[in-house]
Amino acid sequence: MALHPLDIAVLAAYLVAMLVIGLACAGAVKTQKDLFLGGRRFGKLLLTFQTFGIGTHSEQVVAVVGQCYRNGLSGIWWQFMWLFCTPVYWMSHTLLRRMRITTAADYWAQRFSPGLAALSAVSGLFQVTFMIATLLKAMATVADSVTGGEIPPNLVIPIAAVLFVFYTVAGGLYAATITDLVQGVLTILLSLLLPYIFARTGGMAGLHQILDPSRFAYTMPGEMTWFYIAVLSINSLVGVYTGPHTVTNAGSGRNEWDVRVGVMAGTLLKRFLTVAWAFLGLGALALNPGLADHEQAFGVLVRQLLPPGLVGLMVAAILAGCMSACEALMLAGASLVTRNLYAPLIPARPDRHYLGVGRVASVAIVAVSVVLAYELDSVLDGLKHVWAVCAFMGLAWWGGVIWPRTTAAAAWVSTAVTAVMYLGTLVYNRWAAEHARHVLPFAEQCALYLACGLAALVVTSLLTRHRDPGAVRRFYRKMRTPLTLASEFDAEE
Template structure:
């Protein structure tokens, strides 16, 4: 990076902090700080959903899988595409809750302050690990852009970079609350879009300039040269070299797991629609914001293919494909000396910070509303609650930074964060639709999920050491060798040369070894899968659900890793729902008057005018009508969908299809 790159980075940080000081002037109470006064329109809601849902690790993950696996590697981030239409329905829920936190919702629905406190503790752990994943990733991904791996005092770069990023997020987020977060998300969202497209035209022109003739200097020439240098199997969305990593059943199972768990991620009360002026603003913001992310994912995948064609001979990427994005930015944008490398790093930081600020504010709201106010100082004034909120936000970011500096297993941190929502998913979904679900059953389900999914898998091997020596549990998946033969391209030749050029005394390669290649001659690409423990994870915890499958007579030895993960879906998703339903049938109902008020509120559309909204709620509480219910004389609260519900959902499904069609269209240009 040159001086102008550092100037760009400094200006970016200064603007973020300035927004925090500006927004602080408008913060008068908890609703201002935690929900921005519920005054956000469609634009800010869109970029809030977009920013909070886009992490810094995602473009680089797609860069790696695109480099190693072609276009089909896009499913490493795009597997959430099919969840997006459901957001058209769920966004209304968060606005109709009329709460500041999801902890408030659990308190109201299950008539239990303790459940709100338990949800708050879950949120703290969830976000510390989730944010630590992004902080760990940004520290690693910034190395190629900065050009050095050692920071202040001779320490590893992450010990300098992570505290610096955390400090900026704290300054503007803690000061300005959700208003500052949303306005910075608007700016950062534009940066993320820029991140997603900036390298595409520059990379295509670089391809045309480097490998084309004097009359071949257009974008279309860049597309054609990309296809000439990279084999056609890399341009297949569903059947590329990595199609075995993302089979359709695996994509669908992860989509279902995401749909079930994402609704209880704490920030959805804000970015999911709770901070919007109206229900339409909530819906449009959440759906459009997430579709923006899906479109950016298309750009990330195309960038990876361009980088593969242009930089296939780069030894730095050959040693560590995680550096595709950073090296591509440095090699393509650096020679222009226009500050674009600094801009690219600012864009990457924006992807992380736009998530971190929202998560910080939401978690601090949970602590104030569901721990401090009910248990420590119920009669405190608004100034005290705001102070506690700001201090809590500070603690969350510091905690996430500590986890990021303490643990280097990014995937392990991310996996734990993604599995934690299982604890509250069933009580949320069932509680939304069934009056019979009660507090005792919800507590039983949460306790069951903690024990079955988190405690037993890690403690059983210590309590019963003989399990580790058990022959039946030592089984591994069958080794499967897959061979694919095609003619070698120039990219294949250069990747092999780069691989051989790696200095093994300095670097241990993390990427796959490319085959020997001679231009135009057949090469055989060999993929060996299997040979992995079936019942034991990489952290030596026991996969109890797979043990249960084996006990029922299923032969898992020939199952792939993706299939094994798919088989875990029923236990992770369905079992907590079953436990909650059974326990609800055998335990006492919750207080009916409170339940009636809750469901009356959830079935009353929000009026953007707070005074008019309270009048509507009062009428709804007094009414006992059940005409809106599909099953009017039952405990089930399914209501007839409106025309807007159906049309919006179908339109979102069509957009999903359009995004897939767009990727396939772009992959064919120049082919």
């Protein structure tokens, strides 16, 4: 299938618009804070779309549509498993803003020790590089599926990378967030297929006439159990704040209230759209039963239903869904390199110097990610490793906020125990597979390493002391001082 000239024109218009936004915002970036946190001036609207952009990727649409195509409505739980964490975000994202930090590693430096800050920076850099690579790979696969091979995956990866690097390095988080707004609207348009499906099938009544009633069941015995959902929800909540991009998200808000409302609106927007994606999957099953690969369901629908022009818009939306997440990840990684790895080694330079370092680091991170993207075989397997790595330091992160007695030594031990237990389960699973024994599912792996890590955190905290009790006191004093009160912490803003 050749792309219609109208589709190519729409796609080109989108790419040019992104470049123009980047150039227009370039003048606003004068300091590190401008580059990495948009000057901490974002209100509810920008935070909504920034949250939505960071949290929503094109391959999630394809995955939900594909899972619902394969398993019926119960496939929605592949995204809804995060639903139960959502109310906690209302309370927890504010913690990041209250900390007045610029990078995820800053928290570790303030609450624990410089060593843990360095570990956090390295771990965060790994996460960022791996996640960008995974997203680029997924985006190329989706674009290939939607255009029926018209756009080669090997070409999509470098083009998208060059584009988002250019406008983000030029315009910093300002440009990234304004493009998030545009890209968020485009991502919402991915659900545009629904009216076309209902027109073909005769609405929901038509779907019920075509599909077996079991396709509308809400549960999936054996595959998506309540235990699986509960453990993955806890695991994601444990690890969510070790991801460096969450600080970029919450830290850029102008005040705590805007962070709460913006983050929650962006998150709930994604939850509502997930419902639409699930019905796309049911529609795909009704219209095209018997597809060999269920992940092709979305691409086939696009090619089948949309007129010229809208196919191009859909490809633009897929690029948008990926790039909006990549740009935030890139900036988060660059801030870790600049502030937590480079600045401690080469201190006391002008802010302009570090701004330049941040820009160079951005380019370098994406260059490594592009190379990695070509080497990735399985997107889902890659993501599982990222989820696990996020949780390694997550228990200590929460311990540091909730339990004043949590010590740096306990954070080290807990991180090490969690990592060793995860690697241990990987080794065991390999052995079990070879000897026909019970292979631990991912949820059981998570439950095991989280339980051991938590036990290690508590026991070590009870047995050790704080090296710098004054720093811990100061941290809690800050956490009990709202941004709206003038305080000794204003200089950290």
